[in-house]
Amino acid sequence: MDDVVLKISDVHKSFGAIHALKGVDFELKRGEIHALAGENGAGKSTLMNVIDGILAPDSGTIFWNGAAVTIASPTEAQKLGIGLVHQEIALCPDVSVAENILMPQTNLSRKFFVDYAALEAKAGEVLRQLADIDPRARTGDLSISNQQLVEIAKALTLDCKVLILDEPTAALTEREAQLLFGIMRRLADQGIGIIYISHRMVEIFDNCDRVTVFRDGSYITTMDVAQITPPDVVKAMVGRVIDDLYPAKQAEPDDNVILSVRDLSEATRFRDVSFDLHHGEVLGIAGLIGAGRSEIVKGICRIEGEVTGEVRLNGKALTLRDYGDSIDAGMVYLSEDRKGSGLFLDMSIAENISALDLSRISRRGGMIDSRGERERARALGERLGLKYGKLTDPVSSLSGGNQQKVAIAKMLSVDPDLIFLDEPTRGVDVGAKAEIHRILRDLARSGVGIVVISSELPELIGLCDRILVIREGRISGEVAGDDMTEEAIMSLASVLEHEGADA
Numbered sequence: 099m100d101d102v103v104l105k106i107s108d109v110h111k112s113f114g115a116i117h118a119l120k121g122v123d124f125e126l127k128r129g130e131i132h133a134l135a136g137e138n139g140a141g142k143s144t145l146m147n148v149i150d151g152i153l154a155p156d157s158g159t160i161f162w163n164g165a166a167v168t169i170a171s172p173t174e175a176q177k178l179g180i181g182l183v184h185q186e187i188a189l190c191p192d193v194s195v196a197e198n199i200l201m202p203q204t205n206l207s208r209k210f211f212v213d214y215a216a217l218e219a220k221a222g223e224v225l226r227q228l229a230d231i232d233p234r235a236r237t238g239d240l241s242i243s244n245q246q247l248v249e250i251a252k253a254l255t256l257d258c259k260v261l262i263l264d265e266p267t268a269a270l271t272e273r274e275a276q277l278l279f280g281i282m283r284r285l286a287d288q289g290i291g292i293i294y295i296s297h298r299m300v301e302i303f304d305n306c307d308r309v310t311v312f313r314d315g316s317y318i319t320t321m322d323v324a325q326i327t328p329p330d331v332v333k334a335m336v337g338r339v340i341d342d343l344y345p346a347k348q349a350e351p352d353d354n355v356i357l358s359v360r361d362l363s364e365a366t367r368f369r370d371v372s373f374d375l376h377h378g379e380v381l382g383i384a385g386l387i388g389a390g391r392s393e394i395v396k397g398i399c400r401i402e403g404e405v406t407g408e409v410r411l412n413g414k415a416l417t418l419r420d421y422g423d424s425i426d427a428g429m430v431y432l433s434e435d436r437k438g439s440g441l442f443l444d445m446s447i448a449e450n451i452s453a454l455d456l457s458r459i460s461r462r463g464g465m466i467d468s469r470g471e472r473e474r475a476r477a478l479g480e481r482l483g484l485k486y487g488k489l490t491d492p493v494s495s496l497s498g499g500n501q502q503k504v505a506i507a508k509m510l511s512v513d514p515d516l517i518f519l520d521e522p523t524r525g526v527d528v529g530a531k532a533e534i535h536r537i538l539r540d541l542a543r544s545g546v547g548i549v550v551i552s553s554e555l556p557e558l559i560g561l562c563d564r565i566l567v568i569r570e571g572r573i574s575g576e577v578a579g580d581d582m583t584e585e586a587i588m589s590l591a592s593v594l595e596h597e598g599a600d601a
């Protein structure tokens with residue numbers, strides 16, 4: 099089997115009491131795109147960290163081109179030709195894009211003189227295939243999606259033989275994702291083996307050759323994508339079939355208005371935004387990255403920006419100075435950036451879930467009922483299928499998707515009147531995704547306002563009753579019912595088609 103470049107055999111890894119990898123196997127051939135699937139906490143990222151030399155396995159063997167190897171550090175992994183794009187963005191925010199891309203190269207080089215000009219040209223070239231990003235820009239100033247693209251460019255400049263992408267599209271738009279898939283296929287055609295981790299079945303089925311499934315730290319199966327359908331993968335992942343990813347929609351529109359926004363404007367980021375959210379309705383917000391979706395919602399909650407315009411919640415005009423006022427008024431925001439502002443990674447799961455609540459309680463000089471907090475955290479966690487050791491464990495010890503579940507539980511624990519959710523199911527596995535959709539629908543039915551921003555159009559269409567489309571800081575249109583198609587939304591969202599129409 100000389101076309102197998104990487105083979106994993108019987109690898110075990112534990113973190114304290116958590117047995118994250120229970121003797122897993124995995125095999126990657128040259129020139130194939132091999133998907134790795136499994137529920138949140140199944141052990142996917144842990145295995146990738148073992149392959150990249152970040153974690154030492156407790157036991158088991160890694161074969162590289164047929165020979166057993168020990169990979170003791172990421173630098174050693176890079177020397178072999180392994181490039182890993184991490185699930186969580188791990189760039190240095192304070193240096194330029196080019197410096198971030200070139201960092202592994204300069205580390206690797208044993209030479210005294212590094213040809214920076216050549217390296218920078220290479221960085222620019224790789225980056226250009228993916229996006230319009232200035233290599234000299236400060237990395238921290240880029241949007242999350244652009245930072246993700248920089249991470250990918252960084253791995254692509256390594257000339258690797260094995261490329262690992264751990265949920266690379268979670269923060270990308272459809273268009274950016276398609277660009278990435280094109281690049282992946284070109285690399286595979288050149289003989290590079292690619293491991294592709296994703297919770298999106300469409301991506302696996304459109305782009306991958308084989309799929310391996312892990313469940314609870316164990317290897318389950320490897321299948322040829324051409325010979326199976328998505329339910330086969332879901333069944334291997336979850337152990338059962340999930341047929342209703344989206345709950346039933348609102349039977350009839352309700353005229354009662356929960357949220358009314360009028361003429362909301364901000365200096366540069368959005369203008370004249372007016373819309374209503376009705377009782378019982380799940381409202382979606384679509385648009386390209388950078389169109390102003392998150393900015394508008396953050397403006398409504400006064401999280402950022404000098405905002406003018408009127409916001410009414412359940413008939414009452416709100417005067418908000420900051421986000422604290424917004425929480426007090428009953429409006430909360432689930433950030434798309436769970437690392438930046440969504441969660442306190444070093445704090446425990448229980449403390450995170452009650453963090454918003456605590457700020458309200460202490461504001462009012464009340465007492466903290468920590469047993470009650472824990473009970474509620476436990477109940478919410480259970481409902482979302484949160485996989486953890488103890489509720490007192492730090493959130494940083496959770497897998498990516500499980501961190502997202504904590505962020506959602508944190509929102510729900512305050513009993514808000516209105517929730518804005520920014521990419522709520524990013525990185526969440528199919529089962530939990532269906533559960534989150536059900537929770538949101540139940541909340542809407544019970545009278546809580548639900549507004550969802552998502553870059554995943556099938557999710558918006560499946561979940562929402564109505565979708566507002568944002569283009570260049572304005573509402574460019576809305577679609578509802580049977581008119582909610584990907585084509586209709588894309589044409590309202592895309593700048594090019596409208597420039598043509600306006601001319």
Ligand SMILES: Nc1ncnc2c1ncn2[C@@H]1O[C@H](COP(=O)(O)OP(=O)(O)OP(=O)(O)O)[C@@H](O)[C@H]1O
Pocket residue numbers: 113116118136137138139140141142143144145185485486494495496497498499500525527
């Ligand atoms: N540093 C750590 N300390 C303690 N536990 C950890 C650590 N890293 C991972 N784990 C645990 O190991 C298990 C596997 O986690 P891993 O990140 O590999 O999951 P995953 O399959 O990548 O999930 P996701 O789809 O959510 O990213 C989880 O139960 C997680 O909580």
Ligand SMILES: [Mg+2]
Pocket residue numbers: 142143144185264497498499
């Ligand atoms: Mg992971």
